[in-house]
Amino acid sequence: EAGVTQFPSHSVIEKGQTVTLRCDPISGHDNLYWYRRVMGKEIKFLLHFVKESKQDESGMPNNRFLAERTGGTYSTLKVQPAELEDSGVYFCASSQVLPKAVGELFFGEGSRLTVL
Amino acid sequence: GDSVTQMEGPVTLSEEAFLTINCTYTATGYPSLFWYVQYPGEGLQLLLKATKADDKGSNKGFEATYRKETTSFHLEKGSVQVSDSAVYFCALSAGGYQKVTFGTGTKLQVIP
Numbered sequence: 001e002a003g004v005t006q007f008p009s010h011s012v013i014e015k016g017q018t019v020t021l022r023c024d025p026i027s028g029h030d031n032l033y034w035y036r037r038v039m040g041k042e043i044k045f046l047l048h049f050v051k052e053s054k055q056d057e058s059g060m061p062n063n064r065f066l067a068e069r070t071g072g073t074y075s076t077l078k079v080q081p082a083e084l085e086d087s088g089v090y091f092c093a094s095s096q097v098l099p100k101a102v103g104e105l106f107f108g109e110g111s112r113l114t115v116l
Numbered sequence: 117g118d119s120v121t122q123m124e125g126p127v128t129l130s131e132e133a134f135l136t137i138n139c140t141y142t143a144t145g146y147p148s149l150f151w152y153v154q155y156p157g158e159g160l161q162l163l164l165k166a167t168k169a170d171d172k173g174s175n176k177g178f179e180a181t182y183r184k185e186t187t188s189f190h191l192e193k194g195s196v197q198v199s200d201s202a203v204y205f206c207a208l209s210a211g212g213y214q215k216v217t218f219g220t221g222t223k224l225q226v227i228p
Contacts, residue, residue, distance in 0.1 A: 004159065035218075042120070043160075043205060043218035056215065091160065105216055107152075107160040 002026065004108035006092050012114045018080040023092030026056045026072070031095040032075050033105065034067060038088040046090075049075060081113045089113070118143045120219035122206045128225045129196055132159045137191040137222045139180075139206035145208035149173075149182050149189040154203045163204070165189075188199070 004026045013019050025032045034046040047057040047066070051072035060067070064083070069075040074097050079086050093105035123138040141149065151163040151173070164173030169184035178193045189206060206219040 033215075037221075042220045045215060045217070048215060093160075101226070103166065104162050104193070105152075105160075109159040 004094050005089075006108035006111045008111055009109065010112045010114070012116065013082055014116050015084055016080065016081045017062055019082055021077045021079075021090050021092075021113070023075045023077070023108060025092070025094030026106055029094035029096055029106070032069060033093040033095075034075070034077055035091040035093065036088050037091065037110075038085075043091065046077075049110060063113070064110050079113070082113075084115050087113055087115045117122070118147070118208060118210055118217045120206050120208055120217055122204075122219035122222055124220075124222070125203075126223040126225055128227065131198055131226055131228050132195045133226075135191070135193040135196045135200075135224070137204055137206075137224070139189045139191065139219060141187050141189065141208050142204070143187075143208055143210045143217075145210055146184075147208040149180070150207040150209070150216070151178070151180055151189070151191050152205040152207055154205070154221075156202070156222045160205065198226045198228055200224060 007022045011019050030051050032049040035043045037043045045059040048055045049069045052069050066078045089110040091110045093107045095105050119142045121140050148167045152160045153163045154160045162224045164175040166173040166182035172181045180189050181190045203221045203223045205221045207216050209216045
C-alpha cells in the first residue's frame with residue numbers, strides 16, 4: 001500500500017513568488033492534515049480536511065496560504081506571495097476516521113520550502 | 117491551549133547506552149500521548165502511544181508510561197543502537213478529530 005506522498009521534496013523560491021505543494025494521502029483516508037516545522041521548532045498544525053471540507057483551519061498563519069482538497073483526494077497548499085518566514089518543512093498527514101486509530105497519523109516525508 | 121514540552125537536543129550517546137528523553141504536557145481532559153520518530157530522509161512515523169493514565173506504550177525496545185500525576189510521558193530505551201539515530205517528537209491528541217500537538221523534537225545521535 002502506498003504511503004502519503006508529497007511533492008516537491010524541496011523548493012527554493014524568491015520572496016514574492018508563489019509555490020504550490022501537493023499531498024497525496026493514503027487511499028481511503030478521509031482525514032488530511034497539513035503541518036509545518038520551522039527550523040528547530042515544534043511541528044505546528046495548519047489545517048485539517050475531512051474529505052473535501054475544511055474541518056479546522058485555525059493554524060493557517062495568514063491569507064497568503066490557501067489549501068484545497070478537490071474531490072476529497074489529493075490536497076494542495078499554495079503560498080502566495082511567499083515571505084522569508086514561510087521557510088520550513090511542510091508535512092502532510094492522513095488518517096482513517098476510526099476510534100481505534102485515535103491520533104495515529106501517517107506522514108509524508110515533507111516538502112522543504114526555502115524562501116530567499 | 118494544549119502544549120508539549122520535551123528536552124532540548126541534540127543528545128549524543130554511545131551504542132548500548134541508556135536513553136531517556138523527557139516529555140511533559142499540558143492539556144484539558146485526558147489526552148492520548150504519542151512518540152513519533154523521524155529517521156533521516158523519511159517522514160514521521162508513530163513509534164508508540166498510550167491512551168489512558170498508567171498505560172505503557174512500547175515498540176522496538178522503546179517504552180513510555182503515561183503519568184497523569186506528573187503530566188509526563190518520558191521515552192526510554194535500555195540499550196540504544198546506531199540505527200536509533202533520529203529525531204523524536206512527543207505529541208498529544210485531545211480532540212475528537214485527532215488533531216495532534218507536537219513538541220519541538222529531540223535529535224538523538226548514537227555513535228559506535
